[in-house]
Amino acid sequence: MMNQIKRVAIVGGTHGNEFTGAYLIKKFEQFPNLIERSSIETLTLLANPKAFELKRRYIDKDLNRCFLHQDLENPALLGYEEQRAKAIAQQLGPKGNAQVDAIIDLHSTTANMGLSILLGSLHPASLRLAAYLSSINPRVKVCSLMSPNSESAHLRSLCGLGMVIEVGPVAQGVLNPILFQETENIIHGVLDYFEACNQGTALQLPSTLTLYKYVEEIDYPRNAHGELEAMIHPQLQFRDYEPLHPGDPIYLTFDGRAIAYEGKETVYPVFINEAAYYEKGIAMCLTQKQQIAL
Amino acid sequence: MMNQIKRVAIVGGTHGNEFTGAYLIKKFEQFPNLIERSSIETLTLLANPKAFELKRRYIDKDLNRCFLHQDLENPALLGYEEQRAKAIAQQLGPKGNAQVDAIIDLHSTTANMGLSILLGSLHPASLRLAAYLSSINPRVKVCSLMSPNSESAHLRSLCGLGMVIEVGPVAQGVLNPILFQETENIIHGVLDYFEACNQGTALQLPSTLTLYKYVEEIDYPRNAHGELEAMIHPQLQFRDYEPLHPGDPIYLTFDGRAIAYEGKETVYPVFINEAAYYEKGIAMCLTQKQQIAL
Numbered sequence: 082m083m084n085q086i087k088r089v090a091i092v093g094g095t096h097g098n099e100f101t102g103a104y105l106i107k108k109f110e111q112f113p114n115l116i117e118r119s120s121i122e123t124l125t126l127l128a129n130p131k132a133f134e135l136k137r138r139y140i141d142k143d144l145n146r147c148f149l150h151q152d153l154e155n156p157a158l159l160g161y162e163e164q165r166a167k168a169i170a171q172q173l174g175p176k177g178n179a180q181v182d183a184i185i186d187l188h189s190t191t192a193n194m195g196l197s198i199l200l201g202s203l204h205p206a207s208l209r210l211a212a213y214l215s216s217i218n219p220r221v222k223v224c225s226l227m228s229p230n231s232e233s234a235h236l237r238s239l240c241g242l243g244m245v246i247e248v249g250p251v252a253q254g255v256l257n258p259i260l261f262q263e264t265e266n267i268i269h270g271v272l273d274y275f276e277a278c279n280q281g282t283a284l285q286l287p288s289t290l291t292l293y294k295y296v297e298e299i300d301y302p303r304n305a306h307g308e309l310e311a312m313i314h315p316q317l318q319f320r321d322y323e324p325l326h327p328g329d330p331i332y333l334t335f336d337g338r339a340i341a342y343e344g345k346e347t348v349y350p351v352f353i354n355e356a357a358y359y360e361k362g363i364a365m366c367l368t369q370k371q372q373i374a375l
Numbered sequence: 376m377m378n379q380i381k382r383v384a385i386v387g388g389t390h391g392n393e394f395t396g397a398y399l400i401k402k403f404e405q406f407p408n409l410i411e412r413s414s415i416e417t418l419t420l421l422a423n424p425k426a427f428e429l430k431r432r433y434i435d436k437d438l439n440r441c442f443l444h445q446d447l448e449n450p451a452l453l454g455y456e457e458q459r460a461k462a463i464a465q466q467l468g469p470k471g472n473a474q475v476d477a478i479i480d481l482h483s484t485t486a487n488m489g490l491s492i493l494l495g496s497l498h499p500a501s502l503r504l505a506a507y508l509s510s511i512n513p514r515v516k517v518c519s520l521m522s523p524n525s526e527s528a529h530l531r532s533l534c535g536l537g538m539v540i541e542v543g544p545v546a547q548g549v550l551n552p553i554l555f556q557e558t559e560n561i562i563h564g565v566l567d568y569f570e571a572c573n574q575g576t577a578l579q580l581p582s583t584l585t586l587y588k589y590v591e592e593i594d595y596p597r598n599a600h601g602e603l604e605a606m607i608h609p610q611l612q613f614r615d616y617e618p619l620h621p622g623d624p625i626y627l628t629f630d631g632r633a634i635a636y637e638g639k640e641t642v643y644p645v646f647i648n649e650a651a652y653y654e655k656g657i658a659m660c661l662t663q664k665q666q667i668a669l
Contacts, residue, residue: 108629191546252485252546254650258609315552356548
């Protein structure tokens, strides 16, 4: 059994150039009846308004890496996003003892992630919610990309039941109407699920969940100056969630040489060629595909 | 007959976050033999290096709107791009009497423009080149988006035979390997065409060219504060170059109401939902489809 979910925060524009979430927040603020459910109080939050205004991911620093305990408590951190993180933690948190029972943070990516749910924990309540969402829309995929043994710095980590809806491919600074509608449908699915649980309504859940679980992040080949020496191999572009076998081409150098994946096991890359990750040194994130019994 | 084409400038990174062109320039500078032809001297130019370094379209102002005669000659214009435009005009121009015989400016777009050639003039030499390129790759489409009766402020306007290769859809700040290779193939087609013309080699050209010709640009519905009140209609997203008939849905408001296209004639939209055009007040550019006899 899940505890009652009384307060839910829907967050968008954590990255100012990811328009799907930001415009959904604006829509919900204009038409609040859309997210009303009888047993739930739903809050909406445009997390990084200044970055959204400038259509940039962030002003000083990636807001979605500002939610470590020690950073939230460090009075010396005065960058715009560092201050926004503290304000958001005050509004929704504190971290570990949040005023909301669930956080849905809306993101988009230039990778072909389709409709992805990124879980903030592997708590059974999270897994059941994800399983429900994938049962009502077979395009929904579920990832757990938390690096083991390190505290999450993501906004969703303010709350035990925090998750991201990550949709793509969509360019930064573009409002894609198809992904906008699909994201909105998933949000309705989440709220309907919580409402049903709160009211004790029995829901049909699948008995297993397919989970793509973090293995490691890998970078592009670079020269000594940090400049790209290769790009994603054309055969791998947009192939998120498909198997990558040892020996498969993964990069193509500018002089036309294919570089093979040298791992020992088949993996499932996600976030392939995400624009915002070039500066983070991430070409893609490798995952393992697992079946989880619920 | 076309005059001999002795000097060709290939330009990339005019917009710093359009990686296809910027990285092709870097590739050609590393492997100059790729663009060598016996009768042609080929120059390469990364047009906006500071914007490329910061992965932004521009620093102060869109460089590709800085090439009006009066602006190039105005000593009071001292923004970064205004100064870059003057330096580029010194290197390749002066406008109207350029030191190069052709300019190929490499761009990318978040719209589904496929492989587009944007002509800088309707001179027969430009039309024949475009016809040749569409004959060697049927995916190539040819546009003339010049607003009539106004001087072009584009970089390509420095030279009579100036054109843009515009590829998409691709997100800003992303190097898409497939579009990278396709753009490179078109550049080789251009150079091969010039080489053949210079050497008097007969080339098979189609007798007609399909040309998408500028009608007008239209904006999103906006409120009094300039904020979006609607998005591209899902049925229109990614439908660049397809016919839009009077009465077809064109926008979808946030409260779910479809807005129809109210023009009197069928048009062919291009640059639908280009990220960089939100700030310019352009949701798409409408064109007419014409057959031109060569």
